[in-house]
Amino acid sequence: MDNRRMPTIGDVARLAGVSTGTVSRVLNQRAGVHPQTRERVLEVMERLGYVPMQAARELTGRGDTVGILLAPGVRRYIPYFVLLFEHLTEALWREGMRLEETPTDAAGLPLKPARGYILLGAHDHDPRLEALQNAQTPHVLIGVYPGAYWVAPDDEGGAYAATRHLLELGHRQIAHLTGQPQQQVGRERLLGYRKALEAYNVPFQPHLVLDGDFSTLTAYRVLRKAWEQGLRFSGLFAASDEMALGAAAALEDVGMRIPQDVSLVGFDDLPEIGTALTTVRQDIAQIARAAVRLLKESLAGGAPHGLRVPVQLVLRGTTSLKEVRTA
Amino acid sequence: MDNRRMPTIGDVARLAGVSTGTVSRVLNQRAGVHPQTRERVLEVMERLGYVPMQAARELTGRGDTVGILLAPGVRRYIPYFVLLFEHLTEALWREGMRLEETPTDAAGLPLKPARGYILLGAHDHDPRLEALQNAQTPHVLIGVYPGAYWVAPDDEGGAYAATRHLLELGHRQIAHLTGQPQQQVGRERLLGYRKALEAYNVPFQPHLVLDGDFSTLTAYRVLRKAWEQGLRFSGLFAASDEMALGAAAALEDVGMRIPQDVSLVGFDDLPEIGTALTTVRQDIAQIARAAVRLLKESLAGGAPHGLRVPVQLVLRGTTSLKEVRTA
DNA sequence: ACAAAGACTGTAAACGCTTACAAATATCCT
């Protein structure tokens, strides 16, 4: 293995004929370096293949280690979060930052300080939010949080597109399997569903809204029970792929075929889950990149703002034209 | 945010009345420190909650950044893995090592070298295993892998204890809901079940073994279908808590009460999952600590070996004495 | 009792980087 010493800031300084301080300033894009000097330094860095050593930067309190904070009580092993984790790792990596898993104390606060944080599953009056704000620690939230930096997918728009798709296939009895009403996501998706119905002049029927909780098992039980009790519909929009999977299993078990008898649309398009599903794709990678970009803004200082990441309807095998049965 | 400075080696030294050099020696388990001094230093470290700062160690060339490698194709969001992740983070952190999320390439190999690795979900002839072995990179596997460093829970023993518990409650018709046969875990748990039956002279009945796949939904469907087709039993040992949950839902939906009609035992005792379940507890924290200990051994060089972590039956509300029905 | 050897401990330099401060140089104003 390459056992030559990695070039340091000192090497760069010597070769560029400047001091280490100047090199550091160039590195951190600080003002007050003569353009020519900057140019020379950058050239040498390029030539040497210089890469700043993270550990040393960290020691001076300017590390780019980013932590992830998950709200206490939120299940960490929700596929969505896990995937987001992965993409955040990747996105940070590209920017030369590192994602470190930091253990948290009982209150959910990190035991070890990081340069910035990305928060998942925070609720509106999360005490940790206040703590971060007070400490002026840069942070970005996943979800909608006016007043902070946040990134969220276009849940309402996605739900609208999903429902519209069913409507355009001719379905009029369209059920919706919701997430918990406590969660913003679930509410936004329900709203999109309702708006689409409204746009197509299909009356909203409360009994077609089935209460789920984002879990596959509950979806199965709710669907099966509803069907057995006589509820009928030809289209179903489930607020997540996992629920769509449970719903599909239930419908099959009561003798329905998908999509011949019931058309089904999910939401999320997570890899490895329902890969045959017509669904609304969230580009998690894009969300991760957006979060990292905002984190950098936050690091640089600026006015907090949010970002909506667009979603996209993906047509696969679980939806079809409403059969017009001849009487 | 907690803006108190983290305690440093200097703080420890001052409070213990020794020099930083000595503290460092204690930290690195170097010889030549008086036992009493060592004791005192360790006490102060404990009291202060001192944790060495990884960045500083890295600067001196003694960094211990550890990576986690998950077999490609293995679902990362399995609760068990996620929890293991958390505990590994914690355990490594205590030892002054850091767990860094490293993106991997298509083959599942890390893009950035680390001091050592912990592998999850590897299969017997994983190409990555060979790669690590060839590169002499220290690594520990979770699961049973003769010839390497490995840590695994006592699956067979736990299954034995679970089944014995049901037997001692008087149950004789005991079903077993398995995991996939491709996975070692599933096989070992099945073996424990069979051995317990044997020990109590209860004949093994193949039709009482129900094929699951560790998922809640499948468990529900398999159980419900089996019951509806007339299969009867008074005890059920599910190879995981998640499956036990699905099974319980199915049994309830067909009108059975737990534990009055059917006694149920799970496996894993994951927090947030089936907290009312009689189950076999795996101490994931202990497994994580063991993995870290082995990793350190591996780092120090030595003969690879494995470690079984004991499990424990936890009695809760889902098992009861077999009712003796008077005819 | 005394030197030599051994056990233990303290000291300070080094790791690569940032940054407050001081110093040097350039620019502007009257």
Added chain:
DNA sequence: AGGATATTTGTAAGCGTTTACAGTCTTTGT
């Protein structure tokens, strides 16, 4: 021209840890 500013640069002290080296005690052997 002669200061007053503004711009650019260098200097050196730190960040938390390790470790070679030099001390200071103990023990041991004679």
